[in-house]
Amino acid sequence: MRLDTFGQKIAHIDLAAGTFEVRPAPEEWVRSYIGARGLGVRYALEAGPEVDPLGPENQLYFMNGPLTGSEASMSGRWACVTKSPLTGTVTDSHQGGWTGARVRWAGFDGLVFEGRAENPVYAFVEDGTIELRDASEIWGKGVHETVAFFQERYGAKNLAVNAIGPAGERMNRFAAWVNDDDRAFGRGGTGAVGGAKNLKAIVIRAKLTKSQVDDPDRWKEVRRDALDVIRDEVNITSPRKGGLSVYGTNVLMNVTNRIGALGTRNSQTTSFGDGAELISGEHVKETILTGDPTCHACPVACKKEVEITEGPWKGLRMESVEYEPAWSLGSNCDNADVAAIAKMIDQCNDHGMDPIELGNVLSMYMEATERGFAPEGGGLAWGDTAEMVRLTDAIGLREGEGDLLAEGTTLAATRLGHPEIAMACKGQAVPAYDPRGLKGMGLGYATSNRGACHLRAYVAAAELGVAPGDAEPLDPLEWRGKGELVKVFQDLHAFSDSLDLCKFSAFAEDATHYADQYAIALGKPFSPEDVMTAGERIYNLERRYNNLAGFGAGSDTLPARYLEEPSTEAGSKGHVSELPQMLAEYYSARGWDEGVVPDRKLRDLGVV
Amino acid sequence: MSPVRVRFYATFRPIVGGKFADLPVPDEATLGDLLDEILTRWPELREHLVGADGGFSKRANLFVGGRAARFLPAGLATPLEAGQEIDCFPAVAGG
Numbered sequence: 001m002r003l004d005t006f007g008q009k010i011a012h013i014d015l016a017a018g019t020f021e022v023r024p025a026p027e028e029w030v031r032s033y034i035g036a037r038g039l040g041v042r043y044a045l046e047a048g049p050e051v052d053p054l055g056p057e058n059q060l061y062f063m064n065g066p067l068t069g070s071e072a073s074m075s076g077r078w079a080c081v082t083k084s085p086l087t088g089t090v091t092d093s094h095q096g097g098w099t100g101a102r103v104r105w106a107g108f109d110g111l112v113f114e115g116r117a118e119n120p121v122y123a124f125v126e127d128g129t130i131e132l133r134d135a136s137e138i139w140g141k142g143v144h145e146t147v148a149f150f151q152e153r154y155g156a157k158n159l160a161v162n163a164i165g166p167a168g169e170r171m172n173r174f175a176a177w178v179n180d181d182d183r184a185f186g187r188g189g190t191g192a193v194g195g196a197k198n199l200k201a202i203v204i205r206a207k208l209t210k211s212q213v214d215d216p217d218r219w220k221e222v223r224r225d226a227l228d229v230i231r232d233e234v235n236i237t238s239p240r241k242g243g244l245s246v247y248g249t250n251v252l253m254n255v256t257n258r259i260g261a262l263g264t265r266n267s268q269t270t271s272f273g274d275g276a277e278l279i280s281g282e283h284v285k286e287t288i289l290t291g292d293p294t295c296h297a298c299p300v301a302c303k304k305e306v307e308i309t310e311g312p313w314k315g316l317r318m319e320s321v322e323y324e325p326a327w328s329l330g331s332n333c334d335n336a337d338v339a340a341i342a343k344m345i346d347q348c349n350d351h352g353m354d355p356i357e358l359g360n361v362l363s364m365y366m367e368a369t370e371r372g373f374a375p376e377g378g379g380l381a382w383g384d385t386a387e388m389v390r391l392t393d394a395i396g397l398r399e400g401e402g403d404l405l406a407e408g409t410t411l412a413a414t415r416l417g418h419p420e421i422a423m424a425c426k427g428q429a430v431p432a433y434d435p436r437g438l439k440g441m442g443l444g445y446a447t448s449n450r451g452a453c454h455l456r457a458y459v460a461a462a463e464l465g466v467a468p469g470d471a472e473p474l475d476p477l478e479w480r481g482k483g484e485l486v487k488v489f490q491d492l493h494a495f496s497d498s499l500d501l502c503k504f505s506a507f508a509e510d511a512t513h514y515a516d517q518y519a520i521a522l523g524k525p526f527s528p529e530d531v532m533t534a535g536e537r538i539y540n541l542e543r544r545y546n547n548l549a550g551f552g553a554g555s556d557t558l559p560a561r562y563l564e565e566p567s568t569e570a571g572s573k574g575h576v577s578e579l580p581q582m583l584a585e586y587y588s589a590r591g592w593d594e595g596v597v598p599d600r601k602l603r604d605l606g607v608v
Numbered sequence: 609m610s611p612v613r614v615r616f617y618a619t620f621r622p623i624v625g626g627k628f629a630d631l632p633v634p635d636e637a638t639l640g641d642l643l644d645e646i647l648t649r650w651p652e653l654r655e656h657l658v659g660a661d662g663g664f665s666k667r668a669n670l671f672v673g674g675r676a677a678r679f680l681p682a683g684l685a686t687p688l689e690a691g692q693e694i695d696c697f698p699a700v701a702g703g
Contacts, residue, residue, distance in 0.1 A: 243698055251702055282617065471666075
């Protein structure tokens with residue numbers, strides 16, 4: 001596959017007609033928005049920000065980046081972009097594994113699903129062709145059974161399966177696409193859009209294909225430079241030595257707990273005390289870890305496979321006990337039972353649901369119960385793992401109380417009459433960093449274009465001292481300077497999400513590494529300054545979409561709890577989020593008018 | 609002074625052989641004195657806790673009451689108090 005022809009092979013699949021056509025993306029779009037996240041959002045803007053997310057006019061963009069499936073380290077990523085049924089914003093979510101790579105090797109740079117199939121179908125992708133096939137046999141099945149079905153039918157070799165589960169079929173607003181059992185386009189409800197389209201799965205059969213570039217020696221050199229910093233023992237990415245590689249993302253649990261940044265009991269407090277150790281990456285490694293699976297071209301292997309050896313879920317083998325779900329279903333729900341957390345993550349993988357949103361909707365329901373807001377005959381007690389597991393199935397299947405909770409944290413709390421107990425921004429639930437203990441993360445949540453998100457601007461890297469190079473750690477409790485910092489991280493990550501390299505590459509690589517690798521793929525010079533400009537353009541493109549979709553001044557905010565209820569825990573005691581001050585800094589750095597991109601900014605950046 | 613309990617995390621645990629250690633420190637000892645004691649007991653931690661410039665590493669963290677030493681007004685000169693617990697972390701992050 002030639003890397004410099006990226007964008008030439010975008011397949012448009014008409015679900016109603018059962019046909020597909022390959023058309024190149026406009027050259028100007030590829031040049032300006034790079035690929036994956038950026039290119040997908042550009043397509044979404046063209047389709048119109050006013051579309052009904054669950055209507056046939058909303059399109060579903062599965063987009064590779066110019067480096068997806070190449071030999072570049074950590075290039076097993078691709079993006080799913082659409083209008084979110086959870087937030088009403090444009091959303092993008094990214095998957096690891098091999099699915100994006102196999103789509104590239106099968107001859108496609110992106111798959112655009114348009115319209116709605118009359119009956120359930122799956123797309124079979126192989127060797128430059130796409131065929132829509134009857135999915136009635138597997139409609140209603142979980143992801144695990146669906147993957148096994150296709151492996152039985154087509155053989156497991158060189159096969160990737162990306163599927164929705166019962167949650168997506170029932171248009172649960174936080175339904176996810178899951179590939180090969182456990183790697184998800186997790187956030188934003190992209191799985192519900194698949195369900196609304198009667199699209200059950202994308203099945204790809206393709207074997208590894210090497211990249212072709214004009215200057216293979218330089219390609220090898222720039223990849224080696226990037227790999228060297230990933231392997232460097234000072235970095236957390238260092239294989240089998242760095243904390244991320246050894247313990248996975250859940251290496252974070254103890255540190256956020258100790259600094260008072262671990263939301264607990266629906267963020268009523270900011271520390272889980274001794275409970276955090278029991279759900280930490282260290283504890284998982286000591287007790288239930290069985291393997292360290294990885295993704296295409298990744299030496300880090302941050303995924304953690306576990307086996308439960310005792311208790312009601314004895315025998316369960318699953319991956320992966322990540323920091324986010326360990327928090328959302330753990331301390332956030334006053335639950336220190338890591339086996340129960342593993343069980344619920346696996347349920348999410350099988351139903352096809354976002355465990356961050358699930359944990360928040362459950363913790364919201366627990367607080368509603370505590371305060372007497374739950375419906376008569378319903379409710380959920382803090383840390384009641386048996387009921388949490390039961391409700392997880394009910395939410396996936398939209399049965400009983402699960403039907404309300406399947407609407408997501410914000411809508412469900414609103415329908416209970418108490419939106420103030422929804423810990424969410426723009427309709428999407430918060431991740432695992434309490435904004436009272438990590439100030440920059442709070443600003444990142446509020447200004448994220450897809451609703452609360454830790455990955456749009458992972459400023460925790462700077463606040464915890466793991467930014468690449470010689471960057472000075474920044475005080476997590478200081479709000480000054482976070483406006484500019486969040487902008488820089490958002491722009492850098494918008495670019496890496498468009499390449500599409502794993503977000504964790506940024507723990508080792510910097511804009512120069514990204515620029516050097518992209519320049520070879522592009523066949524033209526590209527500088528670190530170009531990286532930041534392209535990232536800024538993409539971030540403003542998303543913001544433009546959201547402005548047109550109705551998100552104007554006042555949309556960038558946090559739940560009142562973070563602004564008004566001071567932390568009572570060590571590390572952040574007495575602190576709230578100084579969001580208004582940070583927003584003023586941020587808007588100044590962005591050149592926005594209270595969250596709205598002015599026309600002059602769009603012109604300056606070349607955004608349509 | 610009674611011993612100070614230092615809790616270790618992540619990749620530091622295999623090095624120190626446990627989750628915590630109670631380290632004796634003299635009266636009027638500072639956080640810097642405690643760091644010296646840690647480095648004496650576990651020289652393997654030096655490459656993680658000491659930066660190229662000889663100062664405390666920018667990537668590791670010593671927390672006192674949840675606050676990183678580098679952000680305390682007196683830094684490593686902060687006096688230790690009886691019964692205090694210190695957290696010692698390597699660089700950690702995830703997503």
